[in-house]
Structures are given as C-alpha cells and as structure tokens.
Amino acid sequence: MARPAGIFDVCYDQDIAIVRTVPQWITLGIFLIFLLLLPQLFPNRYLLNIINTIMIMTISVHGLNILTGFAGQISAGHAAFMGVGAYACASFMTFGGINYWVCIPLSGLTAGLVGILFGLPSLRLKGFYLIMATIAAQFIITAFFLHYKPEIFEGARGMSIKPVQLGNIIFNTQENLYYLIMPIAVIMTCFAQNLVRSRMGRAFVAIRDNDLAAEIMGINLFGYKLRAFFIGCFYAGIAGSLYTAFLRVVRPDQFTLMDSIWLLGIIIIGGMGSILGGILGVIFVRLLDEFVLWLTPSLSTILPADYASRISAAMGLVVFGLVVVLFLILEPRGLAHRWEILKERFRHWPFTYG
C-alpha cells in the first residue's frame, strides 16, 4: 500500500494495519459520524429507503464476493440463500418465539449450513458445472418455500412478521430501520475486509487462482471451499434476516434467479475480489435503477404512448445488460480498480507517474 513519504512502519502491528495514518483515522471517524447522523442530515424517507436497501444488499454482496470474488466458487443462487436466511428468521420468530436479535445470527447460521449442503458438489465440480449446481440450488430452494408445508411457509403469500422491537423502540420507520441495519452493515464490512487478509482469505485467493497449486501448498481444498460457502451464505443469511425486518414480509418471489444474477452483476461492476468494490457496485447499480425509474416517465412524454410503455418495461433489463457488457469489455476489474487509479492520479498530480 502506498504511503506518503516519510511514513514508515516500525513494528509489525503498523505493517498490518488497515488504517495507518492520523488523517486516515480522522476521515474514518468523520465518515462514521456522518453515517450516524445521516438520517438527521437528510430526513427524507425515500432517500433513507434507498440507503437501507443499499446496505442490506451490501452485506449480501460481501458474502458473494468472498465466495465468488475471493474463493472463485461462482454461485448463481445467492439470492436463494438470502431467502433461506429471511425464511429462517421469520419462522424462528413466528414459531420459535425467539427474539429477533438472536434470530439474526441464527438465520445466518441456517443459511450457512444450507450453503454447505449445496457447496458439497464443489469438491467434484468446477466451472460451469458448479454454476449449474448453484442454479439448481436456486430453483430447489425457492420451490421448497413455495410448495413445502404451506401451513408454515404460507406458499406464494409469504410469511409476515411483526415489527422488530428493542426495549420501547419499534423499528417500523425508515429512520429506525437505518439504525438497525447500519451498525450491522458496518460490522460485517469490517469483518469481511479483515477476513480476506487473514490466513483463510489468502487460502481462498490461492484456491481461486490455482486450486492444484493451492492444494500442494498444504491448503485443504475441500475444507476451505466449504468454509467459503459457509461464510458467503452466512452473509446472505444475515442480509436476508435484515430484509425480513425491513419489509416485514417474506415471499419466494423476492429471491429469484434474476436477483442472484443481479448480485453477480453487482460484483462484476464493483470489482471482483474487492470489498470496496462490492460497496461501490451496490451503490452504482442502485443509482442506475433510480436513474432508469426517473428517466422512463420523461421518455414517455417524448415518444408515442404505445412505444413508451414497451420501453419502460424493457428499460431496466436493457440498461443492466448493457452496463454489465460494457464493464466486462472495458473494465473487467470494476469500479474498485477505477477508484484505485483515481487515487494514484490524485496522489501524483501533476505528474503522470509516481
């Protein structure tokens, strides 16, 4: 990592620190305070709604990023694992009568265990076969919730829960939900950032880059692949349980193959194998969504009516497809890489090279 001139690491703790210099600590502090005060600064329900979904998706994307971006095990069923977490949370609350705060880690664990179950083929499968296995997982899981035991999972109508409570705070407004989701998102991001630098994270990268070499280096392939599946799906489960609290209803059609593909698209746009990239990707895609929503009505005033209705139906698909195609061709390393380039430029300005 590049540092300003004159700053040296004098002990190991400094060498491995993420936050190195005093200005960095200050910016981090300001950022956290900003996050804390955000609902007060922008008391806009719509904006807070967007930010809340961004943070929930960020947690889920971190999981997928660890699984796909770091460990290289492509999962096209990540939304289904989110669904497992959401359903686990809802059923623990309704039938187990368990407190929501205990439900969050519990649903993460459930999703993680289901993830291990569907990660088992990863020992023998690679590439497209693994993708297909995860797509199969996607269909099997959503069909399970749709048709199995309608008296528990309520089929297509979905399960609904009461608003989450802590003491006498009821998490039913966007602002309160923000304070429920934000700390968890920050903790999960911090954990992800540190996990990928740990022994386990480096093992994941080794498996992704060359599994044969990784095994020769003494990495237990099967164990680490399953761990990657567990952690990735744990994240998805946490995100799912937050989603339950956010929407207060869980339906199978919230977690379709399309959503899984969106998650994959997000990590491509943001940058695979980068925690920052996951965050940037979610924000970018969400803003793109809003942009399309904003653009469509204005398009319909210009174009004839029957054509406009077709456009509005297809716009989201086309824009998302186009953006992913462009990113794959022009910047396969995603927004995170662009951000790094920008930082380098800024640091060396007005020189081209440092």
Add this chain to the structure above:
Amino acid sequence: MIALGIVIIFKSTKVFNLAQGHIMMVAVLLGATTSHKFGIIGGMIITIAVMACIALLLERLTLRPLIGQPLVAAFLMTIALSYLLEGGALMVWGEGLYNYPQLFPSEAIMISTIAIEQETLWAFVAVAVIFTAFVLFYRKVLLGKAMRATAEDHRISQSMGIRVTHIFSISWVIAAILAYVASLFLGSISGGHYLNSQLGLKAFPAVLVGGLDSITGAIMGGFIVGLLESFVTGYLSGEMGNVVPFIVLLIVILIKPYGLFGLVRIERI
C-alpha cells in the same frame, strides 16, 4: 434443440451460452413478423439471414474480447446478453402474442389409439435429421473436423492452421440457425411471445445431464428431462415439474460430473 445449440457453442468455444433460449425467442418473434409480411418462405430466408447476422455480431462484439478472461466473465456476458435480447425484444415487439403462420396441418395423426400432433412428429423427424447431419458433418466434412480439433485444444489447432476465431463465429451461427429451427416448432405450437425465452432455462438441465460436450448427450438429455418433467407434471403436480429436472441434474452431476455421455476429462479438482 436449444440444448444442441448450447452444446455446439460450448464444444468449440468453451463458453456456455445461457442466452440460447433468448436467441430462440428472437427467432420466433422475427419469424412470426417477417412471415406475415413476406410470406412463409421469404420470412424463413430473411429470419435465417438476420439470425446469422445477430449471432455473428454478438460473438464478435461481446465474446471475442473476453477470450483469456476468467470463466465468470464469459458466463456473465451471456447472461447480460440474454437480458439485452429480452429487453430489446420487449422494446421492438412489446408484450403481445404473435401468431405464427400454420406450417403443419392441425389434425392429429392416429397411431392405433394414440393421437400424435403433427408438429410433434415433425419435431422428431427434424431432431433425427439434424442429429445425423451433425454426426456426418463432424466426421466427414473438413470444417467439422476443424471444429472438433478446436474443441480439443485451441492453441494447437491454431498452430495447425485452423483459424480458431472463425470457428467460434461459425459455431455461433450454427447455433443461431438451430435456434431458428427450434423456434419453428415452438412458434407453430404456441406462437411468439417474449416469455418464450424461459424455455432456455429448461435446456440447461438437459445439456448437463447429457454431458456438455456431447451431441448424443444433448439429445438424450433433452428426452430424459422432457419425459421426466411431463411424467412428474402428470402424476404428481405441475409445480414439481419445474423443479425435478434440477434435482435430477444435481444428482447426476454429483455422481458423474461430466454428464451421462460427456467426455471425461482427467482433471483433479
């Protein structure tokens, strides 16, 4: 038939084309509209030409730059393409259902007591003809041999004087034409609609059960999955019919990762 298209692309380019169903959907819609304008034969010719052009463009513009990129990139590219195609089709054709001209006589043929729709019969004939054609093509024709060589090893076939990039384009065009043939039957059975693309999803289990690089496997996998699905839909419930192919897929690839008819590659995972 979709399965066959996927296999042909995968065999030579090692790209699993998830957009095959969507290509077929475009073919159905295009075929339906052009055949109303230019008559059945004219519509066929125009559609085939346009499909070939679309396939060429897709391959050249989107997948060529990705050669050498990791597998996720190509995988996501085909998905993004499928979104683009679906969205584009929605924009051009809207959500309406387009009637296909009557290609086959509508009265069913009776074989003793079983009534068989003529379309189904023709589809069987077409599959048989295409299958034999491909077997012959891959065995006898120089181009077919070149495609097999490319499937074996890109670098070596390149150094033997085969233009690998051309082979890629050709396989995409063949797959697009196959998609068109499939669309003929689909169109005459159910008409053109943008949701036809969902059928592509059903082809994946078929391909993987049969084995990704085997033409026999694609056809057998298609039969196995199709039969299973209609049995389950008939005897258990309609909803299960959509899931069972995937359960079968999961079991098959757990036991035989390369599919029932696939080429077994010795590779430690």
